[in-house]
Amino acid sequence: MTSSASSPDHIVVRDLTLAYGETVVQRDVSFEVPRGRVFVIMGGSGCGKSTLLRSMIGLLEPARGEVMYDGTSFWTAAADERESMTRRFGVSYQAGALWSSMTLAENVALPLEEYTDLDDEDIGRIASLKLALMGLAGFEEYYPSEISGGMRKRAALARATALDPEILFFDEPSAGLDPISAARLDELILELRDSMGMTIVVVTHELTSIFTIADDSILLDAESKTMIARGKPTELLEGSSDPRVVEFLSRGHRSGGSEHGLGSERGLRNEPSTGDGPEAMS
Amino acid sequence: MTHETEVSAARLEDGTLVVRLDGSWVLESGIPSADPVIRQISTPPFPARIAFDTSGLADWDSSLLAFEREVGEAAKASGVEVDTSGLPPGARRLIDLAAAVAERADARRSARRDRPLARLGRGALSFFGTTRGLIEFIGLTCLSVLRLPLGRARVRGRDFWLFVQEAGADALPIVSLISFLIGVILAFIGALQLRQFGAIVWTANIVAIGMVRYLGPMMTAIIMAGRTGASYAAQLGTMTANEEVDALRTLGISPIDFLVLPRTLALVLMMPLLALYSDFVGMLGGAVIGTLAFGIGTQEYITQTQNMLTMKDFLSGLNMAASYGVLIAIAGCFQGMSSGRSASAVGEATTKAVVMGIVLIVIATAFWTVLYDILGI
Numbered sequence: 021m022t023s024s025a026s027s028p029d030h031i032v033v034r035d036l037t038l039a040y041g042e043t044v045v046q047r048d049v050s051f052e053v054p055r056g057r058v059f060v061i062m063g064g065s066g067c068g069k070s071t072l073l074r075s076m077i078g079l080l081e082p083a084r085g086e087v088m089y090d091g092t093s094f095w096t097a098a099a100d101e102r103e104s105m106t107r108r109f110g111v112s113y114q115a116g117a118l119w120s121s122m123t124l125a126e127n128v129a130l131p132l133e134e135y136t137d138l139d140d141e142d143i144g145r146i147a148s149l150k151l152a153l154m155g156l157a158g159f160e161e162y163y164p165s166e167i168s169g170g171m172r173k174r175a176a177l178a179r180a181t182a183l184d185p186e187i188l189f190f191d192e193p194s195a196g197l198d199p200i201s202a203a204r205l206d207e208l209i210l211e212l213r214d215s216m217g218m219t220i221v222v223v224t225h226e227l228t229s230i231f232t233i234a235d236d237s238i239l240l241d242a243e244s245k246t247m248i249a250r251g252k253p254t255e256l257l258e259g260s261s262d263p264r265v266v267e268f269l270s271r272g273h274r275s276g277g278s279e280h281g282l283g284s285e286r287g288l289r290n291e292p293s294t295g296d297g298p299e300a301m302s
Numbered sequence: 303m304t305h306e307t308e309v310s311a312a313r314l315e316d317g318t319l320v321v322r323l324d325g326s327w328v329l330e331s332g333i334p335s336a337d338p339v340i341r342q343i344s345t346p347p348f349p350a351r352i353a354f355d356t357s358g359l360a361d362w363d364s365s366l367l368a369f370e371r372e373v374g375e376a377a378k379a380s381g382v383e384v385d386t387s388g389l390p391p392g393a394r395r396l397i398d399l400a401a402a403v404a405e406r407a408d409a410r411r412s413a414r415r416d417r418p419l420a421r422l423g424r425g426a427l428s429f430f431g432t433t434r435g436l437i438e439f440i441g442l443t444c445l446s447v448l449r450l451p452l453g454r455a456r457v458r459g460r461d462f463w464l465f466v467q468e469a470g471a472d473a474l475p476i477v478s479l480i481s482f483l484i485g486v487i488l489a490f491i492g493a494l495q496l497r498q499f500g501a502i503v504w505t506a507n508i509v510a511i512g513m514v515r516y517l518g519p520m521m522t523a524i525i526m527a528g529r530t531g532a533s534y535a536a537q538l539g540t541m542t543a544n545e546e547v548d549a550l551r552t553l554g555i556s557p558i559d560f561l562v563l564p565r566t567l568a569l570v571l572m573m574p575l576l577a578l579y580s581d582f583v584g585m586l587g588g589a590v591i592g593t594l595a596f597g598i599g600t601q602e603y604i605t606q607t608q609n610m611l612t613m614k615d616f617l618s619g620l621n622m623a624a625s626y627g628v629l630i631a632i633a634g635c636f637q638g639m640s641s642g643r644s645a646s647a648v649g650e651a652t653t654k655a656v657v658m659g660i661v662l663i664v665i666a667t668a669f670w671t672v673l674y675d676i677l678g679i
Contacts, residue, residue: 152401
């Protein structure tokens with residue numbers, strides 16, 4: 021798959037200050053995300069990770085600063101230009117956010133119906149393909165309420181990737197998943213980066229995932245209300261002198277990182293699943 | 303730059319069918335039909351294997367994967383081997399990923415539609431199931447009411463007063479508007495007819511008896527079914543979807559005591575008061591039309607109204623209003639508690655609550671009308 025632009029930085033966030041009314045959540049957050057990389061926004065609960073994500077995807081206007089995609093400022097762009105930018109995004113929400121009155125196939129098909137000229141048959145083929153990619157072959161006619169939480173997450177990812185977006189945003193992808201499902205979702209994120217060259221932004225505090233998938237990351241702090249670290253998590257763990265950074269990353273490293281060898285030998289591909297088939301991803 | 307998408311297939315001497323893919327394979331250009339390739343795969347003599355030549359491929363996305371998947375399925379059906387080594391490495395990995403999880407044998411659902419008789423049967427079973435559930439729910443609510451004076455039903459006072467406010471004071475504006483207009487309409491229709499017989503002063507009687515005995519309680523009940531009954535169903539449906547009801551059960555707290563009882567009591571208490579208020583506002587509306595539009599004297603109108611009404615009329619109306627309160631609360635709470643766990647299920651429960659509430663109101667009105675007639679009230 022080829023890239024449409026040559027700029028090395030796909031996303032640039034500059035001096036971003038986020039607030040709800042008078043309450044500042046984060047201030048002066050700056051980072052760049054190169055094309056085709058997995059970037060992780062990490063931090064403890066309530067530090068403003070999801071708020072930052074909402075600001076990046078156009079759901080919350082920042083109090084100050086800017087978010088740029090391929091050099092174009094998102095929040096100062098005209099409405100139609102902003103809409104064309106959001107069309108290049110795929111977003112997987114924390115709880116899936118699947119439309120409950122639609123089947124899984126219909127959920128995936130809706131963006132295709134809205135934004136492509138494909139006929140119904142081709143839309144059905146793409147929807148079926150996307151569900152199969154997420155390990156949900158055969159579940160096209162199921163409603164979200166009829167499947168498990170892990171399957172809903174994967175169906176949400178199928179919908180998020182329906183239009184082959186350039187940038188994929190994940191809000192807490194592993195939340196509520198068992199370790200095997202979470203690990204397989206991590207594998208899938210890396211596969212989407214490698215195969216389709218997607219730029220992926222992940223908001224999470226799941227340290228096992230962070231060490232596995234992150235090419236680069238920032239750590240947000242709830243107390244100082246700003247970004248306190250920037251870099252690859254393994255390098256931050258080894259090189260940071262900030263006790264808050266070491267505290268945050270070392271706990272995860274001890275509990276999850278060693279078990280999975282920081283993602284190098286997780287042995288998860290083709291691992292037998294408990295229920296979804298011989299090579300399930302759930 | 304995008305190039306036109308092209309598909310061609312050529313058979314080599316060793317029996318390999320080489321599928322050549324040229325141009326830009328992106329969703330915006332649509333997905334080329336795989337039919338010409340599939341025809342060659344599925345008609346004898348079958349090719350020995352299928353290979354891909356993508357030397358002329360400019361760009362690709364899911365459209366290429368969907369095409370390969372369709373060709374692959376046809377090949378599998380004909381027992382022909384597919385060699386994907388000619389495809390871009392990224393596409394190969396995704397194709398492997400899509401095939402990695404075998405479809406679960408019992409997963410796929412057929413799109414067949416039920417026969418009419420099966421649908422009728424399903425509908426009947428659903429109706430009986432709902433009726434049984436409703437009876438059970440009423441029974442549990444009655445037991446909860448009985449537990450209340452014994453101090454064994456757990457009702458939070460703060461919740462109760464909140465529901466009283468929601469079902470009472472907050473409903474006054476809409477009840478005022480509708481009741482006033484009903485009084486106006488009743489007076490207008492009555493006066494136009496009675497004027498022909500020189501009995502226009504009897505308009506006051508029609509408005510008074512109409513509002514106090516039937517229209518006051520009934521219109522209030524219909525408003526409350528659409529307003530409060532729907533609200534109860536939506537609240538409890540959302541609580542069910544969020545597992546809040548399950549959390550109460552696991553704590554050993556009866557959801558009927560905790561959720562249904564305060565709502566029902568609040569509505570039963572407020573309905574007669576609202577109906578009484580509606581009676582007076584409706585009579586005021588009638589008086590405005592009777593005196594201003596048809597020239598009936600104000601004192602004459604008031605005297606006529608006073609002579610017409612007895613305490614029995616008020617009490618019969620208030621009795622009906624209280625019964626409507628029970629029915630609306632039961633319909634709203636029952637549908638909410640029986641709701642599924644999705645947004646659409648909550649919406650469905652809300653709709654059902656309103657429909658059930660109104661149907662029950664009409665049935666109850668018929669019941670009380672016949673009973674009052676038999677008792678001579």
